[in-house]
Amino acid sequence: MAERIARALSERGELVLLRRDDALELRVNGVFVMDTAHTATERALATATLRQVSGDGLRVLVGGLGLGFTLHEVLADPRVGEAVVAEIEPALVDWHRQGLLPDGAAALGDARVRLRVGDVADVLQVGAPFDVVLLDVDNGPGYLVYEDNAEIYRSGFLTRCRDRLAAGGVLAVWSASPAPQLREALRAVFGDCTELDIPVVLGSTETSYLLYLAERPHS
Template sequence: MIARFEELDWQPTPMGDLTLRRRSEPAVGEEIYEVKLGDEYLMSSLFTVAEEELANLGLAAVEGDELSVLVGGLGLGYTAVAALRDERVRALVVIDRLGAVIDWHERMLLPASAELVGDARTTLIEDDFFAVMRAAPARGRGPYSAILLDVDHSPRHQLDPSHADLYAAAGLRALDRHLVAGGVFALWSDDPPDDRFTIELNAVFDDTAAHVVGFDNPVTGGVSSNTVYVARSRG
């Protein structure tokens, strides 16, 4: 008999207990992968459309070739792999605060791991993305053609209170230093478009847009949605 749930990894972290599990999902008739941090569900392979659209929409707004892309938040790897499928990308750096998540991919535990780790353009770094953005650009890191961020639930609902400053104008200006002139910042959010955050985004960037990404939800039988914000650096 196949177990309904299989725990693939469990590790304590400063942000809570991190769990990777695989389970069967009768609604779709296949196995899915889920990540929990403490009691919170962070992500599921059942819902990847918006994570992939974070890369697709973000990179569609970038002009030129030979792109250098930074992804904040590795997770199940779907944003990073979607970015690699853009043939203009010459280098992809992924920063994740949790070394365990990087380890999962290096051990090939997830469906996207082989495509991600096996691509010579990929570099995985264990670090605090938010601290990296606050600091001046380091030699050999950037500037980037695009920064794609998927860590918190939304600009208002952070996994860690220390992340909150990035979503205000001052934090966005610090992030902007890591982009090339005309580079693109894109952000995934689980919430509907947020007018207050859009004001902060408009204070720093040009050509801002909030894309509502809908996708079928086999669990509810309806349609769910996330938001992808896209904005261009003024340089």
């Protein structure tokens, strides 16, 4: 049985936070988005990508906030100087601030965090170049949470990401299933793309989630 912890409506529909057994679960319009029981790949999105980048005072874009696991790993890296967080659902930000999500309020209170409530496509354009751009706004290009996000996985937006990265900066995209079209689009835009296939055990089911990483070349 699941217990409803919070519910909100936005122009995109219904956002619900549930407690199921010991885990919290986020659903949008009835669709499972993520839970707090299986967060290894959300965390790896940050750690595997930051490992590819050198330097200090790194400027990182996290899109979206979700349950906050990617952001926690970003903030755990002392080389990160600024973490710009784009989250389209204001209610989710409120739930973090109200303490409904593990360590959410503390993370958003970190002096390095710049929270932007809005579309990551708009937030991408603001300020100095990014060293890292982390995209986890759907269940991947094959399983959109919001149809409007379809553009995020296409060449036009990926080119904008490349152009907003510093030389040597890395874009990473999370996906629940293999995304060959995304991989080829990243190869076309960046010249190369690394696909990381990470095994995940969901109850009695063994599957894997994927990360797609692409680096902006130095010249």
